[in-house]
Every structure is written in structure tokens, then in C-alpha cells.
Amino acid sequence: MISYFSGFLAQPEVQAQTSSQHITKVAVIIETHEQLSCLCSLLEDIGKQKLYQTKIDIYVVNNATEDVTPADLQRFYFADIRLLQPGKYLGNYGGFYYGLRFVSKLRYDYVWLLDDDVRLDPLALTTLITTLQENHEVGLVGSQIYQLKEPKTIQEFGRLINDGKPQAKINFDKNGNILNDEILKSKPYIRVEDFTDKSLLLRHKIVKHGVFKGYRLHYNDIDLCSRVKQAGWIIAINPSSIIWYNSLAPDFWSGINYDYECSFYYWQKYRPDLL
Incomplete structure (x- = not known):
């Protein structure tokens, strides 16, 4: 079965190590x-991020949602915010691919993918930026996810894929597989093979070089992380970057066919020898 990381770390004071002559640009x-x-709650959290020599531009992809209009975003002045209107429903998480296609031709250092149903710790972004700046082998880095209703309960901390047989599982017992500080001691990040895109920072060069060409993101992102890994990058989690997510009950997810479709897609594409 799939292995999961989970653990709780005190968040350190993090400051990005950047040149005084360089402003880090994040889409x-x-x-x-x-x-x-x-969405408004998330934008407020983004506005409270503690950033060092960092400029952010925000692209909100309206995936067939009637609630959001350009006028709704005008009250947020801390960054340039652009509403992208595909004009049709792009499917689950198709909006991320639409946004990646849009920013792929623009000049940025990093791209931060965020779901609109998460809340952010003030150091969430700076911690992710520091991880990529100081570890050039890492292509993607994600945040540790806690449950919004139980702020100290871990929802997810990345996944390892078991090569033995094609099994998939999203949720796990919140009391199981807890890592202690000794396991993470002196490590700048935890290496994983897959994690959700609730909060994911990737290098812009990955998008620019076409890793995402012809694809869109899947629910549990096994395909996304596998393609990036095959391109030679490490997939990582930094548990000091913290977000909160209002997760649904585990029983709810077990009945979603889309979940299983994505899992079988991975095994058919990358490990057909095990089927």
C-alpha cells in the first residue's frame, strides 16, 4: 500500500537568501x-505573506464559476490580480493547466499553484521559495496540509508510491505514521513521489520547457509528479510551509470514480508491467 509521511514541526524563522539586486518574481x-x-479569504491570506524581495502576480482562473467577476477582485491592492476566463468548464483541476499555459510565456522565477479552499500561514510562500533557492535539484515543493477544523491535525504530508502492486489511497488515519523531529533532523526537505496541489511551488523553467505540454493536472497529481520526476527533478515537501484545508469526510472520497480513474491512468502509463 502507499506510504504516507505525516508529522508536526515547529515553524522556523525563514528568510529567503536572495541577492540584493534580484527581485524574485512569482506567478x-x-x-x-x-x-x-x-477566494476572498485566500487572497487576504496571500496579502499577509511575509515576503523578502519578492514580487507576486496573481492569476485567478474562473473555471465556470458565476460567483467571481473582475469587480470582486478590485478591492485587493497588494498585487496585480488578473481574472482569466476560459469561457467553458475545464473539468476538475483543468484550470491549473490553463493558468500554466498562460504564464509559460511570461517571465517568472516560480509558479505557485493554490486551490481556493485553503488558508495560509504567513510564511507558507517564503518557506517554499527558500527551499527551491537553496536546493537546485528540487523541481517541485509542496506545503504540509493541516485540517482547518482541527488545526493541529495533519491532513497530508506527501506520498510514496509502492512499486509492488497498483494500489491507491488518499486519506489516512490521522493518528498513524507520525514522524518525529529526529527523522527530519538536518534535512532541508522531505523527498516524496507525489503530493496534492493545494499549495505547490514549481520552477518556471519546468513550465517553460514543456513538461506540462498536452496534459492537465489530475486530482491526486500522480501523473504531474511522475512527469516532473522523469525530467530529472526531485519532488519535495517542506513541513515548515503550512496550510489548512477544510477536508471532506474520508467516506465521501471513496465513492468518487474520478479518483480511481487518475490512479489507473498512472499505472497504465508508467507501470503497465504490474497490471
């Missing part, structure tokens, strides 16, 4: 599919 892509109130 923030938000796929909106919830209510306007969720």
Missing part, C-alpha cells in the same frame, strides 16, 4: 471552483 495561479468568500 500565483488560483483555480476557483468554490464560493467567492473562499
Whole structure:
């Protein structure tokens, strides 16, 4: 079965190590599919990020949501915010791919993918930026996810894919597989093979070089992370970057056919010898 990391770390004071002559540019892509109130709460959290020599531009992809209009975004002045209107429903997480296609021709250092139903710790972005700046082998880095209703309960901390047989599982017992500080001691990040895109920072060069060409993101992102890994990059989690997510009940996810479709897609594409 799939192995999961989970653990709780005290968040350190993090400051990006950048040259005084360089401003780090980050494109923030938000796929909106919830209510306007969720998006506004997320934008408020982005505005509270503690950043060092960093400029962010925000691209909100309206994936057939009628609640969001350009006028709704005008009250946020901390960054340039652009509403992208595909004009049709792009499917689950198709908005992320639409946003990646849009920013692929622009000049940025990093791209931050965010779901509109998460809340952010003030150091969430700076911690991810520091991880990529100091570890050039890492192509993608994600945040540790806690449950919004139980702020100290871990929802997800990345996944390892078991090569033995094609099994997939999303949720796990919140009391199981807890890592202690000794396992993470002196490590700048935890290496994983897959994690969700609730909060994911990737190098812009990955998008520019076409890793995402002809694809869109899947729900549990096994395909996304596998393609990036095959391109030679490490997939990582930094548990000091913290977000909160209002997760649904585990029983709900077990009945979603889309979940299984993505899992079988991975095994058919990357490990057909095990089927």
C-alpha cells in the first residue's frame, strides 16, 4: 500500500537568501471552483505573506464559476490580480493547466499553484521559495496540509508510491505514521513521489520547457509528479510551509470514480508491467 509521511514541526524563522539586486518574481495561479468568500479569504491570506524581495502576480482562473467577476477582485491592492476566463468548464483541476499555459510565456522565477479552499500561514510562500533557492535539484515543493477544523491535525504530508502492486489511497488515519523531529533532523526537505496541489511551488523553467505540454493536472497529481520526476527533478515537501484545508469526510472520497480513474491512468502509463 502507499506510504504516507505525516508529522508536526515547529515553524522556523525563514528568510529567503536572495541577492540584493534580484527581485524574485512569482506567478500565483488560483483555480476557483468554490464560493467567492473562499477566494476572498485566500487572497487576504496571500496579502499577509511575509515576503523578502519578492514580487507576486496573481492569476485567478474562473473555471465556470458565476460567483467571481473582475469587480470582486478590485478591492485587493497588494498585487496585480488578473481574472482569466476560459469561457467553458475545464473539468476538475483543468484550470491549473490553463493558468500554466498562460504564464509559460511570461517571465517568472516560480509558479505557485493554490486551490481556493485553503488558508495560509504567513510564511507558507517564503518557506517554499527558500527551499527551491537553496536546493537546485528540487523541481517541485509542496506545503504540509493541516485540517482547518482541527488545526493541529495533519491532513497530508506527501506520498510514496509502492512499486509492488497498483494500489491507491488518499486519506489516512490521522493518528498513524507520525514522524518525529529526529527523522527530519538536518534535512532541508522531505523527498516524496507525489503530493496534492493545494499549495505547490514549481520552477518556471519546468513550465517553460514543456513538461506540462498536452496534459492537465489530475486530482491526486500522480501523473504531474511522475512527469516532473522523469525530467530529472526531485519532488519535495517542506513541513515548515503550512496550510489548512477544510477536508471532506474520508467516506465521501471513496465513492468518487474520478479518483480511481487518475490512479489507473498512472499505472497504465508508467507501470503497465504490474497490471
